[in-house]
Amino acid sequence: MSTATTPVPRSIEELAVATERPALRIDVWLAVATLGLIGCSLYVLHGATKNDIPGRPDFYVQRQGLYAGIGLLLAIVLAKIDYSRLRELKFVVFGLLIGSNLLVLAIAGATRGSKRWINLPFFQYQPSEVGKVLLVVALAAFVTDRSRRLHERQTTARVMLLALLPALLVIAQPDLGTGMVFVVVAFAMLYFAGTSWKHLTALAALFVVSVTLVLAAAPAIGVHVLKPYQVQRLTGFLKPSKDPRNQTYQINQSEIAIGSGGKSGRGVAHATQTKLNFLPEHHTDFVFSVVGETYGFMGAAVVLSLYALLIWRALRILTMAKNLYGTLIAGGILAMMMFQVFVNVGMTIGIMPITGVPLPLMSFGGSSMLVTLMAIGLLQSIHIQARIANAGKGRIPLSQG
Amino acid sequence: MIQGPDDRRAPITPQLAVRVALMGGFALVMFAIIFFRLWFLQVLSGHDFLAKAQQNRVRSIVVQAPRGEILDRNGKQMVKNRATNVVQVDPAELPTNQVVRARMFRRLAFVIGRSRSLHRCVVGEPTHPREVLMVTSLQCEVEQAYFRLPYASVTVKTDASSAVVGYIAERASKFQGVTAPQINLRQYPYKDIAAQVLGYVGEISPTELTWHHFKGVSPATVVGQNGLEYQYDRYLRGKNGAQRISVDALGNANGPALATRNPIPGENLRLSVDQNVEAEGMKALKTGISLAHGNGNPADAGAFVAMDPSSGEIYAMGSYPSFDPDVFAKPISTAHYNQLFGKQANYPQLNRAIQSAYPTGSTFKPITATAALEAGKWAPGETYTDTGTFTDTGGGVRQNAGKASYGTINIVDALRVSSDVFFYNLGRNLNDPRPAGGALQTWARRYGIGRRTGVDLPGETTGTLPSPTWRANRNTIEHTCERKTHKSACGIADGRPWSEGDNENLAVGQGDVGVSPLQLATAYSALANGGRVVTPHIGLQIEDAVGKVVQRFDKPPSRHIALSPAVRAQVMQGLYGAANSPGGTSEQVWKGFPSQYKVFGKTGTAQLGLGRPDQSWYACYVQAGSRSIVVAVTIEKGGFGAEAAAPAARLIVSKWLGVKGKVQAGHSKTL
Structure with a gap:
């Protein structure tokens, strides 16, 4: 690494090879997983939201299709540009992240409501969702800048603080789930950048202590950091059948929905939990429960396999990246995806708390769909750039793939 | 492409390889946990959850059987039924949050045309108030009725218009605990005439459910509470029907009934009573009283x-005095109940x-x-x-x-x-x-003094036939009472033994x-x-x-x-x-x-x-x-x-x- 202190101009041959073959350099399996999940999302929403808006059976499907289309276009654009250029824009990106979330808080303060989104003429823009990608791009740049001082405690602390600042803004909106995504992304970046285990362990310990403080110790002395409903949602899954009418009602209904699906599902017509609205938020946060009820274990297995494929490809792209910046972006995106998938699915089957984290690509929602596809576009960009770089070096023949 | 020195690195370091492998392993473990949990939920317990899902959506609605009529010896209807839409509140199903509950009652008061203004409401006995609320008079009535009979639903409006019924039925989530069923209301066309003999009806209480007299009656059934309604309840009651309907999460009916069991109406009871003589008797009592x-x-x-x-x-x-059994068709406060049926009113429920x-x-x-x-x-x-x-x-x-x-x-x-x-x-x-x-x-005993006649009405008295044994028993009770309460006299007996004077009193129908x-x-x-x-x-x-x-x-x-x-x-x-x-x-x-x-x-x-x-x-x-x-x-x-x-x-x-x-x-x- 340190030997290459001066830029090495590429040979004519290398450049020729790179430009000669503009053929498919994207990760095909990642594309398959992405399109497969979008397909599943549209298919499931079509069955589940038929009766949600009287007279407009395809309202959600059409919207979701539109978001997916726009998202795919964005992904293609991002895949085509070299992600490395984004590193120069880190301050702009980070400023955008903080600014947009402050704006939401300001608007919410003015209207005395708790809103997580900004109403645009055609779209409800949710800065906290979009913030995930912005944070990944900006934070990866900051970590890369300090890649030689990773052993310093200050680096670890600064990186975590850079993530905590927007995380707190998001938690205040209030969107606890997304705030936690920010923290996880930062932690994952340090992990992949090579921060020492000592620092990582210390961070984990700090996390455990602060959770204990927020959930147990602070309320005991009368300081309520979280709103009561948030605490109940976070701890409710530990004792789900205590009061079926309260917050744990959602977990109960979700488990009933998934369980009643059995091996092969009840079919759209007989999925009463979804159809009769026993399952709350069945098109957004609890869409996996709909899959479980309507299409059974087999349907759930298909969806989970696609996520496994997605995660595997993200891991692979992470190792392929031509530079640390790419590795860190891929690592951040990987962490974001894994966290959302495991927390969301875990919530629907009653082994994780309710945090309001959407299931990437499956849950209905424009911001989430666009952000996830943008992230996948970035992964593809990393993949393409790695291929170009390697082809230039002649390590991996381009025909392989 | 030009890259900065920090950014250039070997494609993968051993450290990164280890960490990537660890992350991959973590992902595998998570997927394994999720799959095991799904297997447990869907394949192993699928049937239980399917049953729960069915239970979730199917509600059984009781279809009240019309009670039989009570006819006098000439076929005059002394008690009949009237099918009507009522608005009922089941206090056990009401929102537990007092603010939400009060808001719901204000909404309901508006819908059924009652005052929405708030009044002071004492729930419980006036001497020992259990709770004092600032609520609408409607809620006050319901809370008081619930205090008196904690098991029964309260009818807040009879003869509800179809508009009201529809409004409430379509907004089940806004009227938690409120229903608007069609029921058969008991009607007593002759009001206070023979009220104690005919009795009245009410929802069966938890205590009554255990009685042999009400064997086989399910909760929430309307049964006879007194008089002939009680005595011949088994014939008059009929058998309630049921309707199984599919409901959504808000409790709204969804589609037609899944299954219906028609109610079996109760049978009519023919009495030996002549309504004309009955009415004349009440009039004669009043005449006698005014003569007195x-x-x-x-x-x-x-x-x-x-x-x-x-x-x-x-x-x-x-x-x-008598009473109009119709007062039991609507909620009645404790104070009003005591006023109607207490000492002040000279206990009109007593036959x-x-x-x-x-x-x-x-x-x-x-x-x-x-x-x-x-x-x-x-x-x-x-x-x-x-x-x-x-x-x-x-x-x-x-x-x-x-x-x-x-x-x-x-x-x-x-x-x-x-x-x-x-x-x-x-x-x-x-x-x-x-x-x-x-x-x-x-x-005297042969003529039936001091023993029950065996009339087909509940609560008949034995009466008293004084004899030496009876007097001795009374004295014993008096002694026990005096010892227990440390009073000089309990007023049960004066302690003197049976005497000739007792028999002289009995001979002219005086005394004990x-x-x-x-x-x-x-x-x-x-x-x-x-x-x-x-x-x-x-x-x-x-x-x-x-x-x-x-x-x-x-x-x-x-x-x-x-x-x-x-x-x-x-x-x-x-x-x-x-x-x-x-x-x-x-x-x-x-x-x-x-x-x-x-x-x-x-x-x-x-x-x-x-x-x-x-x-x-x-x-x-x-x-x-x-x-x-x-x-x-x-x-x-x-x-x-x-x-x-x-x-x-x-x-x-x-x-x-x-x-x-x-x-x-x-x-x-x-x-």
């Missing part, structure tokens, strides 16, 4: 029984014809006469000189009412003029210190004896029919909706007493004289009554002592072939028997026989 008021007596309650002496069929039975036992005064004398003649303690035609004063063995001095003296009289005369002195003498002659007493107790109007009517029936103590009854048969007899109740058994015709003739002669001959105590009352009917009657005036006003009694038997009738009337604080109870009895008999009623009070001032 005219004489300066503070009469405030009364009861009557009219029955067939040969079969025991009750033609009419009533108790005053004084069967549930109250009083001393009967001289109406008891035929029983004493029977005992004396049958026991050979007195002979027909044997005379006694009534000087107006009686001195008993112990030296106690008693007098006739008004210090009258009737001279030398036999037992028939004594009954006619109601000579107390004569009967004091019989009481002394009949006294027997043995535990069960003597012939007087034996014959307690007889209900129905018991007295049954005793007079036995006298009238020549010695059969009938079991009085009201229910005749069970009919279906078109009047076909489903079940006819067997005539309940009657008990024979060895009343010899000669003795009966003496007593009947005395009773005839009392109602017809000059000097008879109720002769003036029956003046002008058609002579084809033979009237046998006896007045009575119960002295309650302690300065309390006397109680007016009359019992009579009117011989009219197949329409013969026995009537017993009592008016509390009504004064002399001839003044209040006897004129009322004449009105009742007149109605039954189709004779023009005439109010004619007697002037006899005998006890």
Whole structure:
């Protein structure tokens, strides 16, 4: 690494090879997983939201299709540009992240409501969702800048603080789930950048202590950091059948929905939990429960396999990246995806708390769909750039793939 | 492309490889956990969850069976049903959050056209308020009703319009705990007439659910709570139907019913009661009471029984004061309940014809006469000189009412003029210190005094027949009470042993004896029919909706007493004289009554002592072939028997026989 202190101009041959073959350099399996999940999302929403808006059976499907289309276009654009250029824009990106979330808080303060989104003429823009990608791009740049001082405690602390600042803004909106995504992304970046285990362990310990403080110790002395409903949602899954009418009602209904699906599902017509609205938020946060009820274990297995494929490809792209910046972006995106998938699915089957984290690509929602596809576009960009770089070096023949 | 020095690195370091592998392993573990959990939920417990999902969406709705009607002997509907839409609140289903609950009630008040303003509302007993709320009057009523009957739903509106029903049904989530079903409301078209006899209905209570009488009744069923509604509930109730409907998460019905079990309507009950006589009886009681008021007596309650002496069929039975059973159709506050049914209102729910036992005064004398003649303690035609004063063995001095003296009289005369002195003498002659007493107790018991008549109504009193044993028992209870409470006297008994005076009191129907109007009517029936103590009854048969007899109740058994015709003739002669001959105590009352009917009657005036006003009694038997009738009337604080109870009895008999009623009070001032 340190030997290459001066830029090495590429040979004519290398450049020729790179430009000669503009053929498919994207990760095909990642594309398959992405399109497969979008397909599943549209298919499931079509069955589940038929009766949600009287007279407009395809309202959600059409919207979701539109978001997916726009998202795919964005992904293609991002895949085509070299992600490395984004590193120069880190301050702009980070400023955008903080600014947009402050704006939401300001608007919410003015209207005395708790809103997580900004109403645009055609779209409800949710800065906290979009913030995930912005944070990944900006934070990866900051970590890369300090890649030689990773052993310093200050680096670890600064990186975590850079993530905590927007995380707190998001938690205040209030969107606890997304705030936690920010923290996880930062932690994952340090992990992949090579921060020492000592620092990582210390961070984990700090996390455990602060959770204990927020959930147990602070309320005991009368300081309520979280709103009561948030605490109940976070701890409710530990004792789900205590009061079926309260917050744990959602977990109960979700488990009933998934369980009643059995091996092969009840079919759209007989999925009463979804159809009769026993399952709350069945098109957004609890869409996996709909899959479980309507299409059974087999349907759930298909969806989970696609996520496994997605995660595997993200891991692979992470190792392929031509530079640390790419590795860190891929690592951040990987962490974001894994966290959302495991927390969301875990919530629907009653082994994780309710945090309001959407299931990437499956849950209905424009911001989430666009952000996830943008992230996948970035992964593809990393993949393409790695291929170009390697082809230039002649390590991996381009025909392989 | 130009890259900065920091950014250039070897494609993968060993450290990164390890960390990537760890991350991959973590992902694998997470997927494994998720798959195991899914396997457990969907494959291993799938059936349980499927059952839960079904349970979730299917609600069973009870379809109330219409109760059977209650008809009088001529087929007049005394109790009927009216199908109506009501708005009901199930307090157990209401929102627990007080703010949400209050808001819901304000919404409901607006919908059903009630005031939305807030008032102070005390829930619980007025003396010990459990909760004081600032709520709408509507919510106040519901909370108070729930406090009184914590299991029952409260009807807040009857005859709800279809607009109201639809509005509430379509917004089930906004009206948590509120339903608007169509139910069959019980209707009592004659209001307070025979209210205690007919009884009323209400949702079954948890205690009642355990009773044998309500075996097989499911919770929330409307059952008879009192009177005939209670007694014949098993026939009247019918069988509720059920409807299984699919509901969504908000409880709104979704699609047509999945399955329906039609309700089986209750059967009709035909009574022996004649509604016209019943209504006349209530009117007669009021007439008797106003006659008493005219004489300066503070009469405030009364009861009557009219029955067939040969079969025991009750033609009419009533108790005053009465109430309108419709008040139970709407929520009623504790205070209002106490006002309507408490001491202030003189306990209108009490059926004084069967549930109250009083001393009967001289109406008891035929029983004493029977005992004396049958026991050979007195002979027909044997005379006694009534000087107006009686001195008993112990030296106690008693007098006739008004210090009258009737001279030398036999037992028939004594009954006619109601000579107390004569009967004091019989009481002394009949006294027997043995535990069960003597012939007087034996014959009184045979006539049915001190034992239940067996009428088909709940809550009948046994009454009291004083005897040496009875007095000893009372003294024991008094002693126990005094020891327990450390009081000098509990007021149950005065502790003195049975004496001759007790028997003299009993002989004239005063003192400790307690007889209900129905018991007295049954005793007079036995006298009238020549010695059969009938079991009085009201229910005749069970009919279906078109009047076909489903079940006819067997005539309940009657008990024979060895009343010899000669003795009966003496007593009947005395009773005839009392109602017809000059000097008879109720002769003036029956003046002008058609002579084809033979009237046998006896007045009575119960002295309650302690300065309390006397109680007016009359019992009579009117011989009219197949329409013969026995009537017993009592008016509390009504004064002399001839003044209040006897004129009322004449009105009742007149109605039954189709004779023009005439109010004619007697002037006899005998006890």
